[in-house]
Amino acid sequence: MNLHEYQAKEILASRGAPVPRGALAYDPLSALVAARNLKTEKVVLKAQIHSGGRGKAGGVKVLSMSDDIRSAAASILGQTLVTNQTGPEGKIANCLLVEEAPSIDSEIYLGVVLDRASGMVTVMASSAGGMDIETVAREYPDRIFTVQAHPLRGLAPFQARQVAYNLSDKPEIASQISRIVTILYNIFVGYDCSLVEINPLIISGDRVLALDAKINLDDHALFRHPELEKLRDRSQEDIVELSARQDGLSYIRLDGDIGCIVNGAGLAMATLDLISLHGGAPANFLDVGGGASEQVVSDAMSILLDDARVKVVFINIFGGILRCDVLARGVIKAIKSRGLELPVVARIEGTNIAEGLELFKSSGLPIEIIPTLDEAARLVVQKARHLSSAAS
């Protein structure tokens, strides 16, 4: 689960990290009032959406008090912003953060992640602030400084100092940075985050300020923090992905026309690759999970049957815990309640395969069962191509 910038800054400020003065606005007039209340020369309007790259998409505007702040706010609010991270459908900007725009002497990157390879919580810092850390990693790998917290002892004060003095020689600046590093680490561990990031952390005179902040919570640990659930903003989440997750499915929307149901994330990814290798385009990634029930399979099938973009449905199941007879019952149940106007190609293998095949056969539904995966994938691509050329 991702938080908005303003929510991340509230958490940072509550722990004592310095953030710019600012207020939220949901309409242009409130944005103007918020800007005037700051009693400063320059302000910045920032669209609150769950994505980076907002500036390039027109979601961040730096203004003087003599500018038309109401119009600027109106040009962002209610707009769907498409950034390099949102996908073509974009994210709606329902709210603005109106902040003072301090002068900037230099910009720093600070982030905390769990490093998969070592299994250690890792603080990353770079003097190349304001850039994507991915870009910095690619282009200036030697400008990234990292320290790893001990799994049992945590981040030691000397490690926070190492980071700070790597970024600044000035003791009064370094001591502020060091304190912020410790705060970030404590937030990461305390809230079970997957990412805590300040980018940029700016140095402005003798002040250090978190100009932008990001906190992503680890979905697997949300059960430990029920109080954070109220920070969820459903307008920023894909409705289908969200309802799929509530059904115990893992669904990601893609751009193509072949609807896929697969069990297991690895096999699901491999199935998408195979379809694309044969020249087709999947409409989604959908993993029903290892131990899906009949109802979960039926819900998955319903998502695809309800998706107007889907021209062909491809079922690829290798039964382990999920038995092929359970799968067949779920698929048949969904089709019987929704009706079937699409061709369905299935390749099933594994536990209780004979029972599964028998159920499909006796259902009388026009589902094509293809025994080998490669052949099934080719057939699906061929059908999708045929249908799209017939439509145009």
Added chain:
Amino acid sequence: MAILVNSDSRVICQGITGRNGTFHSLACRDYGTKMVGGVTPGKKGASVDGIPVFNTVKEAVKETGANVSLIFIPAAHAKDPILEAVDAGIQVIVCITEGIPPIDTASALFTVKAEGRHLIGPNTPGIISPTDACKVGIMPGYIHKPGRVGVISRSGTLTYEVVDQLTKAGVGQSSCMGLGGDPVVGLSFVDVLKMFNDDPETDAVVLIGEIGGTAEEQAADYIKSDFKKPVVAYVAGRLAPPGKRMGHAGAIISGGAGTAQGKIKALSDAGVTVVENLTMVGVAMSKLLEVK
């Protein structure tokens, strides 16, 4: 001999009285595994179809001489059972549970490594050594065939797919294991490749990778420098959507690695036969063995 588990393995199940624990303990026993006991606190004296249940792992080890544990405990509580297994002297811990908070896994893993034990998973299908008729996991046993090819994967069902292809191509397996799909897992590709390198009963290895992290790149480095046996690899996720930052964190630190393309290139450069079409893995391995 196979690796990690074999005919000398004496296996207990932590969480044996739960639905999945019971089902899979019995399925492992059916396959030939020596299932010597189970642990559920408060259920001492119970029996799961003849398998004795104990209150603690320590007690189970004392009574049965167990050296391997299979864990089916819900994610919110799964850290403690891993630590309990280590404390009781269990050598190989197989954690099936999916979705353990990564920070919990990371702290348990620190103790596992410090004590010199092996953790497979979490979120793994487990490990199977067909020649020794030993299965410690949830994979369908019947698709395997005793033989001399090792299989390592980060996925569950994708592993079944590949094993099924190998078996149908007449290629048997020495040991097959899933490292686990969670962000932080115990054994890595390199750890397991080292074991296969030293295993006289393994002639070649199939490696199945996927996007995210840097495990495949590290495997490629190791294969290039030290691995003596032929490897066939497949990497899933070429079509994974950008913007969905799956397992991105680990990749950032090491300089932008993590894409399927990067992994495929690293493996190819290390002399690995990388197969583009998933359904050709079995055939590729069978050809490679013929040439040898």
